[in-house]
Amino acid sequence: MMKRAGLVVAASALLGGIGQAAEPVTNLGVDELVRKSNHMALYQGTDGRGRVSMLITDNQGRTRRREFTMLRRDVGDNDQDQSYFVLFNEPPDVRRMVFMVHKHAAPGREDDRWLYLPGLDLVKRIAASDKRTSFAGSDFLYEDISGRNITEDRHELLRTTDRHHVLKNTPRKPGSVEFAYYLAYLDKKSLMPVKLEFYKKPERLYRVIEVLRMEEIQARQGERRVVYPTVTRSVARNLDTGSRTEMVFSHIGYNGGLKEELFSERYLRKPPREALR
Template sequence: MTLLLMASAAFATNTLDADTIVRKANHAALYLGETCKGRVTLTITDSQDRVRKRELNILRKDMPGGDQAQRYMTYFRSPADVRKMSFLVHKTVEPGQDDARWLYMPGLDLVKRIAAGDKRTSFAGSDFLYEDISGRNMSEDIHERQNDVDGYLVIKNTPKVPSSVEFSHYMAYIDRETFIPMKLEYFKGDMLYRVMDVLKVEKIPSGDGEKEFPTVTESRFKNLETGSSTIMTFTNIRYDIPLKENIFGERYLRRPPREVMR
């Protein structure tokens, strides 16, 4: 019976087209639970093996309508040079529209709107980009299914507007069971220059405890051009907690709500 179920599941994934796989991967990576809260630690290692750390809290709330708009609020706890810095995202999935992003810099007491062109710049000095944190709009790319590799579903993603990004395409290696993207490889032409690997996945209970969400709790981005890398560790994760939409407003960047500070 088990072998029959496994064969049936394998057949089901074999018949999926690229867009369907990408939608499922987006859900697995970005839309588990209606809300989520957790602690993120960024461990940044440069080419000379010097290590820096960033610690922050992150909140996420999904808007009505399924895997659609989202709100993200990030509050930096340490070190001192970024403490109290906060980052807000109003994410859209509407084709042709950009997410709205704001950054509060406490040293200058300044709220800065992050331009669409800046979304692929470093997040807090790490090898993660702003776009990596809240996800890339799938409507921006052409998705093509490739032959499976090592049991993973493989998708080639090519930007529809090549001049809008620094990469020519990226490859996504997606777990057949969970649909979590386990590896991303970014290319400039034939040159691989940036790689994301999932290092650890854990099952985290939902708010009511009735189900478990397979969640990436440790991942790493490597920049092969600079020799630097960043490990992101996700802890103290809670799903489906009550969060009001109004706390994801620009005015809360200077004075973040208790939900994001605790």
């Protein structure tokens, strides 16, 4: 059974890793490409954490900055449910704001999303209809952060180049999203999605998410030392508005033993120490 989309080149890729470097993957069917990309982008390691600096630039060159810490924890085995906790640190007007996701792999089941607004001392549930709206005023969307269920799209392998497998992903329910389809460029060696191109009808490219830099992050997996090539810089560009948002990732760690209780509503108002370090 297919699970959660591994075709998101944003913060989810940061906390997924892709394990030890491997030889190029060839001769796979489209479903297997999607499954392996899903695993590589989102499910390596049992948990992950990192700091993110996000620079938002509008079409006149004016900038705004957001800084936050993200925690990710897998729930169960076999690439199923996950939990995310995002704590904003800067600037002062968003400090202590929290975005939390309980991601559900089962087809047809919507994720649970919460937003804590400290200025109002208000916990707000984010409706499924809001998942394709701006994340903290950036060019990334809520769905970019927590992933898109691959059962929501039809997948087609368009071509294979020297560097990429190129997949076309068409929504099964066109009225539920603003795009007609998107192309995902998978790195042939790792199957990490390194570029997404979103199109509106008729064949109009309007949004791009792209990996700009990857680094190898060392971690422990039980008694074994592993290396996770990890996205450390990415960008989302809105071609309609001329704006762009760049994310830079640092202080990245894997397999830290994050507890399930950290991803509960009680910590929305009082973030755990793991998110404050």
